[in-house]
Amino acid sequence: MTENSERQAWMSTLAKAPAADLARLWEGLGLKPEHEMLRAPEVGAVMVRGRTGATGAPFNLGEMTVTRCSLRLGCGAVGHGYVQGRNKGHATNAALVDALMQTEDAGRVREGIVGPLTEALVAAKAKRRAKAAATKVEFFTMQRGED
Amino acid sequence: MYVAVKGGERAIENAHAWLAEERRGDTGIAELSVAQIREQLSLAVNRVMAEGSLYDPDLAALAIKQARGDLIEAIFLIRAYRTTLPRFGASEPVETDEMVCDRRISATFKDAPGGQVLGPTFDYTHRLLDFKLAAEGDLPDAPEAAALEAAVPHITGFLNREGLIQTEDESDATPPDLTREPMELPASRALRLQSLTRGDEGFVLGMAYSTQRGYARNHAFVGELRIGTVEVEMEVPELGFAIGIGEITLTECETVNQFKGSKTEPPQFTRGYGLVFGQTERKAISMALVDRALRWKELGEDDVGAPAQDEEFVLMHADNIQATGFLEHIKLPHYVDFQSELELVRKLRREAEGQEAREAAE
Incomplete structure (x- = not known):
């Protein structure tokens, strides 16, 4: 994994994780890093696009709510949070985690926050996949009365 | 065309207060929470998100509650809210x-x-009312099977x-x-x-x-x-x-x-x-x-x-x-418009009556 793709992975996890889960794990870690806001948490929208026939030209499907936040830690690391929904605390926590993941605290933060959040998302997805799999049709051919 | 008419403030205020009361319904019945709507009326929530053109299940559920379940009114609320949001950009086309x-x-x-x-899916259900849902029932677990990755x-x-x-x-x-x-x-x-x-x-x-x-x-x-x-x-x-x-x-x-x-x-x-x-x-x-x-x-x-x-x-x-919006605006006061229509019809009738009187005299 390149440095970018690793960061992409944790930022994406932070965006999708339930705000309450992130808040609980953040509190649990007990880190209170000094930081200054570069962009105070802000609620906005992103236009989601699809493709015609799934493969053709893009078209505008509709917007989704997104909250973003940027901050700088005392050590200089800059963190960005882009999270789904309208929870400003979620965006702030995501930006703090993103910043700390670029510092020597990365190991602790990965173990205490990013890891568990990723696992929870994977588990939730696996559960849905398993339920879907149970509704898969198993065709069998009835014997024809022709012989 | 409609014109501003004064004098309705108190009536409007009282109408809105009554609306809030009617929205709540019988206070002897537990109040519906936004989370309950989001989780248990999710297909209504989905429709409001699709036609409101804003993906946010919590907001859509709130809009449904506020609109007393009138989905077009809820979509209206979402569209209005949407215009207040700054747009951060556009996504990559979803895969x-x-x-x-x-x-x-x-x-x-x-x-x-x-x-x-x-x-x-609702497919293959018999579309018979399920009275078990009216009573508090046990929730069966959905079966699981080995998932395809x-x-x-x-x-x-x-x-x-x-x-x-x-x-x-x-x-x-x-x-x-x-x-x-x-x-x-x-x-x-x-x-x-x-x-x-x-x-x-x-x-x-x-x-x-x-x-x-x-x-x-x-x-x-x-x-x-x-x-x-x-x-x-x-x-x-x-x-x-x-x-x-x-x-x-x-x-x-x-x-x-x-x-x-x-x-x-x-x-x-x-x-x-x-x-x-x-x-x-x-x-x-x-x-x-x-x-x-x-x-x-x-x-x-x-x-x-x-x-x-x-x-x-x-x-x-x-x-x-x-x-x-266009349909419902016709219920708003059109007093002046209608006044001129009234004048016009009266004038046409006077002319027609005059014509008849002249013809009768000839």
Whole structure:
């Protein structure tokens, strides 16, 4: 994994994780890093696009709510949070985690926050996949009365 | 035209207070929470998100509560809220090929790779009222089975390999946005799809049904219908690369339509496309049928004068907020307008009576 793709992975996890889960794990870690806001948490929208026939030209499907936040830690690391929904605390926590993941605290933060959040998302997805799999049709051919 | 009339303030205030009371209903019955609406009326929430054109289940649930369950009123609230949000940008086009499917069926290929996965569907239920739901019942656990990990390929991809179906032109052009510029006709397919995906479900369904009954019939098969989650990614300028900013549920329908060929195209299957926020199956199928009907010009088909082929008719009437706004405004005071109409009718009657009197005298 390149440095970018690793960061992409944790930022994406932070965006999708339930705000309450992130808040609980953040509190649990007990880190209170000094930081200054570069962009105070802000609620906005992103236009989601699809493709015609799934493969053709893009078209505008509709917007989704997104909250973003940027901050700088005392050590200089800059963190960005882009999270789904309208929870400003979620965006702030995501930006703090993103910043700390670029510092020597990365190991602790990965173990205490990013890891568990990723696992929870994977588990939730696996559960849905398993339920879907149970509704898969198993065709069998009835014997024809022709012989 | 309507003019401002003073004097209604107290009546309006009291009407709104009564509205709030009626919304709450019998206070002896527990109040409905927004979370309950989000979790237990999720298909209503999905419709409000799709037609409100804003993906946010909590907001849609709040709007439904505020609107007392009037979904068009709820959609109106969401549209109004949407305009207050700054737009951070546009996402990369979502990859429905990588959708984690709850449901995925094909009406054209029994043995489609990936299989027929029914998901949490109303299909095959008997449509008999279930009185167990009226009593507090136990919740049965949904069975589970070993999950398939691989992403499920699109069915139209297989037909594509044989060249039997029209291919979509690849492009990365920035699509037009009808929420930013007024819709211009003739509309590109991208603009038509944006209009249809946020269009009124009932209207789009009616238009689609009309094609099935013979008004521009286009012999649609549901090549594939899938419902599931996709990741939304956006390029973030301050980072210089794209990141996942969330995950949304979508319903996608691809129709495969019979096509005998035309002046410009060889005989092959053609396609209609539907993609809608949330689990919104009826709407996605309807959208695909109407999309296909509107493509008559680019496929070199004849204009048979059917309503579903008439782009102006379909696109200008699909939006329930525009429609209800114009429709409902006629109940607002038109006293001055009507006064002049009254004067006009009186004048015409006087003239007619005068004419009769003259004729009688002659």
